[in-house]
Amino acid sequence: MSFRLFFCILVLLGIFIIIYSYINFIHKLNNGINSLKIGDSNKAICIFCNIINSKSRNKKSIGYALRGLSYLRTHKYADSLVDLIESIKTKQIPELNIVLLSKFFCEFEEYDIALKYLLKANKLKPDSCAINLNLGLICYCAKEYNKAIKYFNTALRSKINKKLMSNIYSDLGAVYIDLGEYDKADKNISKALYIYSKDCSACRNYANLLRIKGNNSLAEKYALQAIALDNYEYLAYKILAEIKLAQNNHKDFYKNFKIFLDKKPLGIHYKNIADPVYDKVKNDEKFSILIKESEKSVLTLNELNITIDENDNSLISYKLYKKQRIVYLLKIVSACLLLFIAICVSIKSK
Secondary structure: OOHHHHHHHHHHHHHHHHHHHHHHHHHHHHHHHHHHHOOOHHHHHHHHHHHHOOOOHHHHHHHHHHHHHHHHHOOOHHHHHHHHHHHHHHOOOHHHHHHHHHHHHHHOOOHHHHHHHHHHHHHHOOOOHHHHHHHHHHHHHOOOHHHHHHHHHHHHOOOOOHHHHHHHHHHHHHHHHHOOOHHHHHHHHHHHHHHOOOOHHHHHHHHHHHHHHOOHHHHHHHHHHHHHHOOOOOHHHHHHHHHHHHOOOHHHHHHHHHHHHHHOOOOOOHHHHOOHHHHHOOOOHHHHHHHHHHHHOOOOHHHHOOOOOOOOOOOOOHHHHHHHHHHHHHHHHHHHHHHHHHHHHHHHHO
């Protein structure tokens, strides 16, 4: 066997290993994400721990980010924050770890901090659909509806897949529900479900809209569908409880409302139950006890005993991000160059 042919085989073998490694990595990611969706957080965490052990900084960063998400879903907030920070320190992935860090702060209703980090992510990738979508969500949570609509519309102009497009229309619908513009809400949420019928947030928001309109039977159907799509969905249980209360079914109201409280992170405030339907139980001792017990579980960021320096610009740095991008592109160019050389050697050897 000539040296040229041996070199060609060696390069092609290397490329095959890279492709196989990538496919195996994607398979692990999907397996972990799907396990998390169905509520098997232990399996998901185990998979992400395995990814963290990778020598690749990119894979390691993704592993930390998704394990941080798993901890966030299961209310292990201190562990979640540690992992998300470690993910960003390993490698900045604006559409993943910085977005998830902003979601972490949103859980604590620390919208100013969440916005600060997400605006930094937006500077790194200004045309990102995921980042603009989450900027819209922060503004929606902070009740800055005009800003939310602006960010959602910006996200729609980005390169986008069906799931993200469905998410955006669903969130636009949620904004219009809060604004009391139910026709616009219906139009946007219906479009979301048409684009992707398995969008959990679209099913939940549609259930809420239908409940407000008084179509309780159809609202219940969509609320149950949202729950089936995501094991960690908790707002749909609140909607189910409100449906049952509207029907004067107090037994099922308390059943679903208790599940909602158990699943909802960080407890509940009275502002979360301002809907007039709760007038039916506002004087019930059982209801008052539930709310008071839930208020006790309200957790603040300071109680985590983990500090994060908001003024530390080294955590999210444009210079570092640019350097990481250059290194990544050089690796791709090198791989392509090796492939080109292998093809040329193969042709000449013939």
